[in-house]
Amino acid sequence: MACCVNYISPPRASLSPPPSRSSFSFSGDAVHSLLRRHSRSPSIVAPRFQVVAAEKAEPPLKIMISGAPASGKGTQCELITRKYGLVHISAGDLLRAEIASGSGNGKLAKEYMEKGQLVPDEIVVMMVKDRLSQTDSQQNGWLLDGYPRSSSQATALKGFGFQPDLFIVLEVPEDILIERVVGRRLDPVTGKIYHLKYSPPETEEIAARLTQRFDDTEEKASPI
Structure with missing residues (x-):
């Protein structure tokens, strides 16, 4: 889990000035790897990390x-x-x-x-x-x-x-629903839905093979 931590610089005068106190996100494995890497070098003191909050994934x-x-x-x-x-x-x-x-x-x-x-x-x-x-x-x-x-x-x-x-x-208003339904067409090859007015087919070849579904009628679209 990602965490939000404070970075506390090592107290050594020989190191360049540390960054200001800040918070950042990191993974737990990355921190352990960082500590191990620093501890093998005699010229560097491993920095200390203090967990101040855990970020919960939405x-x-x-x-x-x-x-x-x-x-x-x-x-x-x-x-x-x-x-x-x-x-x-x-x-x-x-x-x-x-x-x-x-x-x-x-x-x-x-x-x-x-x-x-x-x-x-x-x-x-x-x-x-x-x-x-x-x-x-x-x-x-x-x-x-x-x-x-x-x-x-x-x-x-x-x-x-x-x-x-x-x-x-x-x-959606009923009159618009009916207009959308009766003008709707199905391409049986690709499964794509077209509308004769609002989204016409790209080519004459596609237009020739379009079909109307059995329930795309004004009677089916009208409320009972």
Whole structure:
């Protein structure tokens, strides 16, 4: 752990004037190495170090973000994860990945989806819990995208010890949401999302292969 120390110069007149009393950061191993190196030289008296405070590392940031489809979660998640170095965890992507990998939770989820049923909360919660528990999430912090969506899901995550430092809710007027949704297109080759008005494809070749997702309609975007 890094520490903040006071440097006290050795009391020898033969040495050049020491620096003024100051504080600086160092590692414990570096200090021991310095002391050993100085002690082997008969012409130098090893300096003394006095620890005055220990610097506590800030815990990794934990964020949850929520918003309606086309509210801009993808853009905000990209900006936030890039700035803070967080692990971006999307519940939807996680569900698809678990199914593709054939994990136990993935197989259970696939059974429900093949029957046209919603995947039970307890299955998705376990997927999210397992991902949040992985080393990269614990060390770097995480940004949980689009989850939880209900109080029961939030309560379940809290029961496992996962609680955010910050919960972001993106609020966008309904008419703008509808415009964003109906103009949104997917590139099936790269997975990139375009918008016919705000973010059109770079080439005619890309434009020709774009598809519209089944739920990117005004009916799906409008609140019930």
